Amino acid sequence: MSVALRVIPCLDVDAGRVVKGVRFEGLRDAGDPVELARRYDAEGADEITFLDVSASSDGRATTLETVTAAAEQVFVPLTVGGGVRSVADVEALLRAGADKVGVNTAAIARPELITDIARRFGAQVVVVSVDARRCPAGTPTESGFEVTTHGGRRGTGLDAVAWAAEAADRGAGEILLNSIDADGTTAGFDVEMLTAVRDVVDVPLVASGGAGRVEDFVVAAATGVDAVLAASVFHFGTLSVGEVKDALRAAGHVVR
Amino acid sequence: MPVETPGPRPSVVVLDYGSGNTHSAVRALERAGADVTLTSSPRAVAAADGLVVPGVGAFRAVMEQLLAVRGDQLIERRLAGGRPVLGICVGLQILFTEGVEHGERTDGLGQWPGSVDRLDAPIVPHMGWSPVRVPEGSVLFEGVEHERFYFVHSYGVQTDPAAALAAAGETPLSPPLVTWAEHGSPFVAAVENGPLSATQFHPEKSGDAGARLLRNWVQAL
Numbered sequence: 001m002s003v004a005l006r007v008i009p010c011l012d013v014d015a016g017r018v019v020k021g022v023r024f025e026g027l028r029d030a031g032d033p034v035e036l037a038r039r040y041d042a043e044g045a046d047e048i049t050f051l052d053v054s055a056s057s058d059g060r061a062t063t064l065e066t067v068t069a070a071a072e073q074v075f076v077p078l079t080v081g082g083g084v085r086s087v088a089d090v091e092a093l094l095r096a097g098a099d100k101v102g103v104n105t106a107a108i109a110r111p112e113l114i115t116d117i118a119r120r121f122g123a124q125v126v127v128v129s130v131d132a133r134r135c136p137a138g139t140p141t142e143s144g145f146e147v148t149t150h151g152g153r154r155g156t157g158l159d160a161v162a163w164a165a166e167a168a169d170r171g172a173g174e175i176l177l178n179s180i181d182a183d184g185t186t187a188g189f190d191v192e193m194l195t196a197v198r199d200v201v202d203v204p205l206v207a208s209g210g211a212g213r214v215e216d217f218v219v220a221a222a223t224g225v226d227a228v229l230a231a232s233v234f235h236f237g238t239l240s241v242g243e244v245k246d247a248l249r250a251a252g253h254v255v256r
Numbered sequence: 257m258p259v260e261t262p263g264p265r266p267s268v269v270v271l272d273y274g275s276g277n278t279h280s281a282v283r284a285l286e287r288a289g290a291d292v293t294l295t296s297s298p299r300a301v302a303a304a305d306g307l308v309v310p311g312v313g314a315f316r317a318v319m320e321q322l323l324a325v326r327g328d329q330l331i332e333r334r335l336a337g338g339r340p341v342l343g344i345c346v347g348l349q350i351l352f353t354e355g356v357e358h359g360e361r362t363d364g365l366g367q368w369p370g371s372v373d374r375l376d377a378p379i380v381p382h383m384g385w386s387p388v389r390v391p392e393g394s395v396l397f398e399g400v401e402h403e404r405f406y407f408v409h410s411y412g413v414q415t416d417p418a419a420a421l422a423a424a425g426e427t428p429l430s431p432p433l434v435t436w437a438e439h440g441s442p443f444v445a446a447v448e449n450g451p452l453s454a455t456q457f458h459p460e461k462s463g464d465a466g467a468r469l470l471r472n473w474v475q476a477l
Contacts, residue, residue, distance in 0.1 A: 003384040003439060004404060041463070046385055046406075071279050075287075077406060077461050097279040099408075099461065122313035124381045124408045173381050173410075204383045226379065256385040256404050 004256040006046035006227035007217070007244050008206065009234040011036055013050050013082075015059035016066055018235060031235065037070045037078075040234065043241040046256055048074060049176075049229060051102070052082030053151075064096045071097025081129055081176075090117050094125065102176060104129040105149045108156060108163070111170055118171030126174070127206075128167035132160035132193060133180040145193050152180035160193070165200040174204045176229065182210025184232055189220040198224045214239060214247035221253050265291040266477035269304040272296045273325045281310050281344065284460035288470035290477075296325040305477040307334055311346030315355030315372055315411065316362040318346045328365055335367070335451055342473055343454035345409060348447070351454055352413055367452060368432055369420035370413045370444070377440025381410045386457075388445045389436040396448055396455075396472050397435065403465035405437075405445070405457035412443035412456060 011018045011033050018031050037048045048070070052063040060083060067080055080093050081102020090101045107113050107128055117126045133155075135146045141159035148155055164175050177197050179190035189210045198205055204226035211217060211230035220228050228248075233239045245255045268290040270281050278294055285292045285308065293300055301307055309331065311318045322328065334341055343351050350364045355372040364372070375382055385404035390397040418431045430450045437445035437456070446455040453473065459466035 003382060003386045003407070006384050068279070072283055075280070075284055075461060075463050075467060077408070077458075095279075099280070120313070120317075123410060124383065125312070173408075174383060202379055203381065204379055226384065 002254055003226075004046065005221055005225075005248060005253045006206075007044075007241050007248070007255070008047045008049055008079075008227050008229040009036075009040040009045050009241065010049040010051060010208065010229050010231045011235075012053050012231060013063055013066060014053045015056070016062040019053065033066050034069045034073060036235065037074045040241055041074045041076055044245060044256065045076060045241050046227070047077045047079060049079040049081070049102070050098075052080065054083070064092065067093065067096040067098055079127055081127065086113070087116050087120055090121060090125070094121065100125055100127050100174070102127040102129045104131065107167065108147060108149060108158065111166065114167055114170040114172055118173070123171050123173035123203075126172045127176050128164075128172040128174070129176040129178060130160055130164050130167070130197075131178050131180050134190075134193075143196050145196065148180050152183065161196045161200060164197045168201050168203045172203060174206060174226075175201050176206040176208055179209035183208075185210055186212025186233060186238075188212060188216045189228075191219055191223055194220060194223040194225055212238075214244055217244050218247055218251040218253075221248055221251070265289055266305040266474055267291045267293070267303070268306040268308060268474065268477070269301050270294045270308045270310060271301065271325070271327060271330070273321045273327055278310055280458075280460045281308060284467060284470055285474065287467060288474045290474045296327070296330075298326070298330060301330045302333065306340045306342065306474065307331070309341065309343045309347040309350075311344065311348075311350060313346060315346060315349055315357055315364070316360065319350055319355075319362055319364065322350060331365065338451050340451045340453070340473075340477055343452075344460070345456060345458055348444070348454035348456050349411065349413070351447075351452070352417070355411065357411065368417040368447065368449070369424065370415050370417050372411050372413055375410060375412050375439055375441075375443065376414075380440075381408055382412075382439035383408045385462075386437050386439065386445075388457075391433050391435060393433060394435065394448060395476055396446060396453060396469055398472050400465045400468045403462075403468075405455075405459065405462040405465060405469075407437065407439070407445075407457045409456060412439075414441055414443050417444070417447065
């Protein structure tokens with residue numbers, strides 16, 4: 001009778017197009033976001049995540065339109081993140097058709113934003129995205145993992161494990177843990193990081209960054225995460241959502 | 257895509273009282289064959305074949321917003337006339353006696369006995385696709401008894417409203433038909449009770465299974 005492990009395709013959207021790079025650089029065009037979302041829905045995706053990576057305000061306005069168009073045609077939950085700075089930003093996204101909203105940099109600068117959003121819309125709306133890396137020499141944290149901003153280009157000195165726990169305490173309904181070292185490399189999830197965060201977080205945890213082969217999802221699932229998220233392997237057709245689910249099911253995990 | 261039944265489409269009002277994402281509920285009901293309006297106009301609410309009460313967020317906040325548009329009276333009046341109402345998520349919760357959040361009690365609409373309390377499970381919110389235990393005679397779940405539905409909530413009703421009514425010596429004409437799900441412990445996933453139905457999960461976000469459930473409700477209007 002237990003809840004199924006979720007498989008979530010993530011679409012990085014820039015000015016109405018899906019893009020994907022390696023470690024947030026060298027972006028390639030990967031198609032129309034609404035079309036891709038529909039395809040993933042048909043393949044059995046349990047949720048769809050849009051990450052707005054637009055640099056311009058025009059690009060952001062286009063993202064709202066994209067979310068609305070997707071919500072018209074896709075009947076699984078939609079999470080939208082990227083550049084969310086305020087309760088008003090969250091409200092605009094929810095009105096456009098998002099079910100959950102991801103916050104990242106703004107919550108690091110102003111952690112009370114998490115509580116503000118949770119009070120207004122409920123904890124289930126707030127996904128705190130943590131872009132974390134293994135500490136480079138000279139910036140040690142207790143766990144050995146550090147929170148980054150700006151797509152992994154800037155360190156914050158903040159302990160990623162402690163921050164994930166704090167975000168949950170402040171009212172996050174879910175933590176999306178993205179490994180910057182692994183992002184886009186298709187070399188596998190950072191299992192050690194996932195395990196460290198799972199140990200201290202009692203809200204749903206989503207594993208992100210590094211998916212390449214079906215086996216990677218099985219290894220990540222074994223850490224006790226509630227969902228596994230990937231982008232490039234799905235966009236470029238390396239894997240289908242169904243193949244990932246088959247592998248998870250074969251390994252004994254409950255999937256839809 | 258399913259073939260929609262010919263003939264006039266039943267009219268459905270999605271109650272617009274400022275609670276969360278109503279976009280998907282409207283679209284999903286349209287897809288289920290209804291002619292949908294998003295409004296809190298008392299006249300429109302009274303005239304519709306079906307009323308959907310969505311709800312996202314905290315019990316107290318949702319109750320306050322609902323009372324602000326006199327949603328309690330609108331719902332009461334429809335039920336008195338045997339006119340169908342469907343509550344979704346917190347729209348189910350507020351139909352019970354009360355909600356308790358952070359030790360604070362808020363009165364619900366009291367259509368069914370029971371308290372909405374925090375779920376007792378290692379991971380909360382309960383977020384994702386769970387199976388349901390459907391009783392004999394369910395109309396809502398016809399054809400989707402063995403499917404999973406999308407839940408996202410931290411609170412739920414963990415007692416049986418039908419048993420509570422019986423214990424109180426009340427013998428309603430049609431006792432509530434309860435569908436259960438489990439997260440840590442069993443909780444009420446849906447109730448069907450004459451004109452009043454409700455689901456704790458989001459049928460509008462539950463893919464094809466949710467679409468079938470909404471179609472079952474719309475076709476019975």
